[in-house]
Amino acid sequence: xxxxxxxxxxxxxxxxxAADNVDxxxxxxxxxxxxxPSGSGKTTLxxxxxxxxxxxxxxIFIGGRDVTDAPAQQRNIGLVFQSYALFPHMTVLxxxxxxxxxxxxxxxxxxxxxxxxxxxxxxxxxxxxxxxxLSGGQQQRVALARAVVFKPDILLLDEPLGALDRKLREELQxxxxxxxxxxxxxxxxxxxxQEEALSLSDRIMVLDKGRPQQVxxxxxxxLKPANRFVAEFLGIANxxxxxxxxxxxxxxxxxxxxxxxxxxxPARVTEAVYLGQMVRYHLALENGGAGAPLxxxxxxxxxxxxxxxKVCVSxxxxxxxxxx
Amino acid sequence: xxxxxxxxxxxxxxxxIFGLVFLAVPxxxxxxxxxxxxxxxxxxxxxxxxxxxxALFGDSxxxxxxxxxxxxxxxxxxAALLLGGLAAYGLRRGSFRGRDGxxxxxxxxxxxxxxxxxxxxxxxxxxxxxLGSFLGLVVAHTVLNVPLVLMVMGVAIREFDPRIEQVAWxxxxxxxxxxxRVVLPNLAPSVFAAWIFAFIGSFDEVIVTSFIAGxxxxxxxxxxxxxxxxxxxxxxxVATLLIGLTVLALAAVAAILARAGKLKQTLV
Numbered sequence: 001x002x003x004x005x006x007x008x009x010x011x012x013x014x015x016x017x018a019a020d021n022v023d024x025x026x027x028x029x030x031x032x033x034x035x036x037p038s039g040s041g042k043t044t045l046x047x048x049x050x051x052x053x054x055x056x057x058x059x060i061f062i063g064g065r066d067v068t069d070a071p072a073q074q075r076n077i078g079l080v081f082q083s084y085a086l087f088p089h090m091t092v093l094x095x096x097x098x099x100x101x102x103x104x105x106x107x108x109x110x111x112x113x114x115x116x117x118x119x120x121x122x123x124x125x126x127x128x129x130x131x132x133x134l135s136g137g138q139q140q141r142v143a144l145a146r147a148v149v150f151k152p153d154i155l156l157l158d159e160p161l162g163a164l165d166r167k168l169r170e171e172l173q174x175x176x177x178x179x180x181x182x183x184x185x186x187x188x189x190x191x192x193x194q195e196e197a198l199s200l201s202d203r204i205m206v207l208d209k210g211r212p213q214q215v216x217x218x219x220x221x222x223l224k225p226a227n228r229f230v231a232e233f234l235g236i237a238n239x240x241x242x243x244x245x246x247x248x249x250x251x252x253x254x255x256x257x258x259x260x261x262x263x264x265x266p267a268r269v270t271e272a273v274y275l276g277q278m279v280r281y282h283l284a285l286e287n288g289g290a291g292a293p294l295x296x297x298x299x300x301x302x303x304x305x306x307x308x309x310k311v312c313v314s315x316x317x318x319x320x321x322x323x324x
Numbered sequence: 325x326x327x328x329x330x331x332x333x334x335x336x337x338x339x340x341i342f343g344l345v346f347l348a349v350p351x352x353x354x355x356x357x358x359x360x361x362x363x364x365x366x367x368x369x370x371x372x373x374x375x376x377x378x379a380l381f382g383d384s385x386x387x388x389x390x391x392x393x394x395x396x397x398x399x400x401x402x403a404a405l406l407l408g409g410l411a412a413y414g415l416r417r418g419s420f421r422g423r424d425g426x427x428x429x430x431x432x433x434x435x436x437x438x439x440x441x442x443x444x445x446x447x448x449x450x451x452x453x454x455l456g457s458f459l460g461l462v463v464a465h466t467v468l469n470v471p472l473v474l475m476v477m478g479v480a481i482r483e484f485d486p487r488i489e490q491v492a493w494x495x496x497x498x499x500x501x502x503x504x505r506v507v508l509p510n511l512a513p514s515v516f517a518a519w520i521f522a523f524i525g526s527f528d529e530v531i532v533t534s535f536i537a538g539x540x541x542x543x544x545x546x547x548x549x550x551x552x553x554x555x556x557x558x559x560x561x562v563a564t565l566l567i568g569l570t571v572l573a574l575a576a577v578a579a580i581l582a583r584a585g586k587l588k589q590t591l592v
Contacts, residue, residue, distance in 0.1 A: 050490070073497065078494075085490070098492070098495055099495035102497050150496070
């Protein structure tokens, strides 16, 4: 178990910076997610930490040790890819034994550790299968077992649940979080899925064009975004004009709707999207109100508003967060 | 050909059959002739016998040529497999300046007219004093067969997920351990196919060999020389053996690749 520290890490391809002067400190046992759209440089950052790529400048520390120039083999890292990357010619057990064999751990001792790792990911009984005989979820569990069986200093996950369907993804999210907590291993996850980032991580680093936009706990990043990019990338953002020409962001669930003619700004429902527990309303402010259109998310109680209905919109001053 | 008219389909079938027959005719003539009882080359053979096979196996010069060809093909195909395989890996996995140029250079012996390659090898080997030597022959055949290996292995490596290797490294495996325990076991069918192509490529080669072999006789070179000197039915026996070897080797390649492919299909 170790901490991770990036100091001014940059990776340039010609004029393009895939990582641009990134500083990040992940505490021992912490779960941090690097969140960004495709092309934001998040996978580049992960490959730099894994040692699959060398930074153009900056230093990388794992457990206080400067590993910037160390090859991947010497970093003691558990790595999991979206494509699973299991060894196709080996059985499940052989896959999990592989990192132990490399470390000269063999025989009954290795077997016991491998079985234990497979038990952790709830795959006992499938030891003799080949990866191709497993479902996507099972393959990803094997990849996880293989990545943690040798007690790595840190765990790096590159969109590990991206290839799975929604229900399975949510299941595995819970398991992944439990596994990480059980092992207490420092974990860095890369994803473009904001829900995954919000639900799994202790902290999130939002990345855009190779530059960190904000590093914060999920709730803080969501409610107090550092800038417009973060506000828009994490969930739905309503931008409202503030005094002095500033802009503020209000989240949809903080918007209140009341009957037309009461206090608040008059608006018209343009669309109602039923989401189960919630209904999302798209609204247009009337009288050319500043910042229209708006999105509100309300619990579904009894009846949903229909498009065309007139309402009054309001929000608390405390729910506005100013962004640059 | 879905949606094609019956006429165009018939035309396609006819031209296909014609092409096949055209290519097969020499084989259909040579094989019966090799079992002929006649003293000279005649078709159809007046009677059947194994006399030309007896003559072939009783002739120490033919046996010597076969041994030379076999040893040469084994050495050159292994060297081509090593060099071409490593080149394919570097070209597929690496990103460096001049990669396309390097690939073109490796493929050149297959693209440039053989006569030019022959002259180049003749001059090159003469310059380093290997002209007419067995080592020179091995070098030349290696150069000629690297493109075949590069093509087969290049495709196989491109289709192999590079992240599998990256994971192996991250798990602590050295480059050579990853190569021997992870990459090669998965590419084994292609390695074998590439080796067979290189072996046959060397065993069948006649043009370059004629230029540089000096006193060494390989089977195709001796066949060529014999045809010039005298038309001897022994040659049909040699040809039949060569055809048999080639067919067997290609059948082995097809079987191995089909099995690997089928395995993949059932597994995915």
